[in-house]
Structures are given as C-alpha cells and as structure tokens.
Amino acid sequence: MTIDVTAERVIPLPPEHVAAYAMDWRHDAEWTQGIRTAELTREADGGGFGVGAEVTRTAYFLGRRIDYVLRVAAYDFPHLLDMLSVAGPMPMHVTYSFEAHPRGTVARIRVQGGKSGFYRLAGPLLARQVRSSVGKDLRDLEQRLAEGK
Template sequence: MDVSASRVIPRPPEVVARYAMDWRHDHEWTQGIKRAELSTPAPGGGFGVGAEVTRTAHFLGKKIDYVLRVLAHDPPTLLEMKSVAGPFPMHVTYRFDPAPGGGTSASIRIRGDASRHYRLVGPLMARFVRANIRKDLRDLARHLS
C-alpha cells in the first residue's frame, strides 16, 4: 500500500507544522487516535530524530497500540516516521511546503503492508487509508482556522 493526500491550508507552513508535528495534538486531528504519548525522547531530549511516540487507536473496531520512531524531523517542512511496534509495518511522511498563492500545501503519505493482519479487507485498505488521511487534513485545517 502506498497512499497519499494533500490539501492547501490557508496558514503559514510554520504555523501548520508547529501544530501538526506536536504529538500532543495527534488525537485532535488524526482519525482514530485516542491517545498519543512520547514514549522515548530523542537522544538530545524531547521530540526529534530517534524519539518514539506511542499511539492508541481504534481501527476496524479494534483497539491497537503502535509505536512510531522519528526518522526525519526538519520543521517546518518534514516529519517522517516508521512503525517499530504494532500490528503492521508502516512508514508515514508529513510535508508542509509553501503553497503557490500563499498558505501551506500539507501532505501525508503512508506506505505499508497490512495484508498479513487484515487479509480480508486488504483490497479495501488503500481506499480506507486514503479517505482517513483526507479527513486528517480536513480536520487539521479546521483546527488551524
């Protein structure tokens, strides 16, 4: 699975990224996330490359916990994470670039393979994830307006 979505948000990239890259806001704009916590700080402390965030979500009627490790953290442009624990491997990339005409072009890309755990819904998984990340971006824009 490799899905992405983008949306222009009428706020500067610094404002959008500051909010979206703060794990304490994950549950406010990310579909299904009920809780997020910084489970391992970055080597220099706080949030950055090497930090790990544990998210608790509800997905297809099940509660799941997964841990994302920060691979790249370059505010206000890029946040890249990969799962190191959870039901299936995934790689998540958030980008916040200046949009032509102003605002921020915000995008989310998710790559992963859920076929081992969600075999029956595998063919629908990409559509489901794409719909969710479109809603994430919609909710992100709403929280920043």
C-alpha cells in the first residue's frame, strides 16, 4: 500500500504572499507538523533555492526521529514547489501548490509515498497520521500568515 494524501485550504491572501512564506524552507519548522529543523544543504545549480536544491529536515513522526532530504524537482513561484526524497526512511513526494481563488488562495499539499521498514508495519495508521498532519499544516500556515509572520 502506498500513501497518497491531499489537503487544501482557502487562505484569504494573494498567492504570492502565501507562496513566499510556504515555499521558503527557512519557515518549515514554523508551520509544518513535526519538523524541528530544516537546512538548505545543497543549492540549486544556478545558486540559491530552486530546481536541484536540497533541504535536510529533522522531524518526529509517530514518536520517532526521522532525518530526510528533499530535492526540489519543480519550482514555479508562486504556483508550485515539488520535492522528492533522496534520503530518509521512506520514499516520499511532497507537492505544494497555490492558485488564485475569489477569496484569496487555494493552498494545497499532496504527500505521496511508499512504505518501507517501520512504516510498512504502520499501515493505515500512517495514512491517517499524514492526512491529519497536512490538514494541520495548512491551518498553521494560515494562522502564521494572519499573525504577519
């Protein structure tokens, strides 16, 4: 069984504003569930953050510390940030997308992944936890933006 979870939320701000915060790895620990640290460990080929850049995250999930590296596969500000895990406990594909909406921005997070090792045993619990986490991520993203952070 693989995981494929999508959550979305309308945030009452323009896409450029929402994406500027959400697509900046320096804010990952502020609004993403379980993330304790995030560090740019490889710059994009042209420098800075973009396609080819890698962010190393330390998180806690289901009571376990996990360290993983996400490589940027697609970057189209302010619409899309698509990342693939290149190191970590399980294969993962994370996509953030932002589109204009009459009330602001539809912010969407999709997490896809396979299970291996410990995660293979977690089965349906893992899918429920991921679904809950990405929903909370979007709620926290909206709250952070409303606070002006």
